[in-house]
Amino acid sequence: MGLVGVERLQREYDVEVRWAPYFLDPSTPPEGKPRKPQTRPDDPPTRIEAMGEELGLHFSRGRTWTSNSHLALEAAEFAAETPAAEAFHRAMFKAYFDDLEDIGAIDTIVRIGEAAGLDGPALREALETGAFRQQVDDGIDWARQAGVSGVPTFIIADRWAVVGAQDYNVFESMMKKLGKEPKTQPGA
Structure with missing residues (x-):
């Protein structure tokens, strides 16, 4: 859900977005692990599912x-x-949350x-050789040291953290604190 707000922020403000790796569950073995579904098909929507639906997102x-x-x-x-x-981030989110892929x-x-x-053969080689493994591990360490304990967490201007799925006005408020004005709208 944070992706929708970030995409809107990029459309409306001159901002740079950098994705930092965060390992949700370090106890998950490299091959993954089975889990029991948390909801049944006939359960009412969870708060997160309802928020996602409002943003046009589907959680299977x-x-x-x-x-x-x-590896992701x-x-x-x-x-x-x-x-x-x-496009890669959006596709990975869809694959995991909507398509339930591994x-x-x-x-x-x-x-x-x-x-x-992306260049598939080059990506495969990078994954098989661990070309970005240390970079990811360093990013995970940075996130822990910065106090990130869940996702999404947005660190703005290395000074403020916005934690959780927030309304867009929270991001606008941060832009105002930074003195950033919205981009000029064409035809305005």
Whole structure:
């Protein structure tokens, strides 16, 4: 859900967005682990599901597998310096939350990366050789030291943290604190 707010922020303000890796569950083994679904199909929507629906996002129910996300985080670092970075993030979120895919599997990550516009063979090589492993580990350490304890967390201007799925006006408030004006709208 934070992605929707970040995308809007980028459209309306001159801001730079840098994705930092965060490992949700370090106890998840590299191969992933089974899990019991948290909701049943006939349960009423959870608060997060309802918020997502308001933003046009869908969260599928019935997840029976928890992926180890380290390789997906490595792929995000690979994508970071390409024009496909944002498309890759959106595609990975959809794959995990909507399609219930295993984002810890190299074949899955490469397929998603290629569909988002990344060089598939180069991405596969980077994942197989661990080219971004240390960079991800360093980013995870940075996030812990910065006090990040959950996602989404947005660190703004290295001074403020916005934690959780927040209304867009929270981001606008931060922009005002920084003295940033919205971009001029065409035709205005």
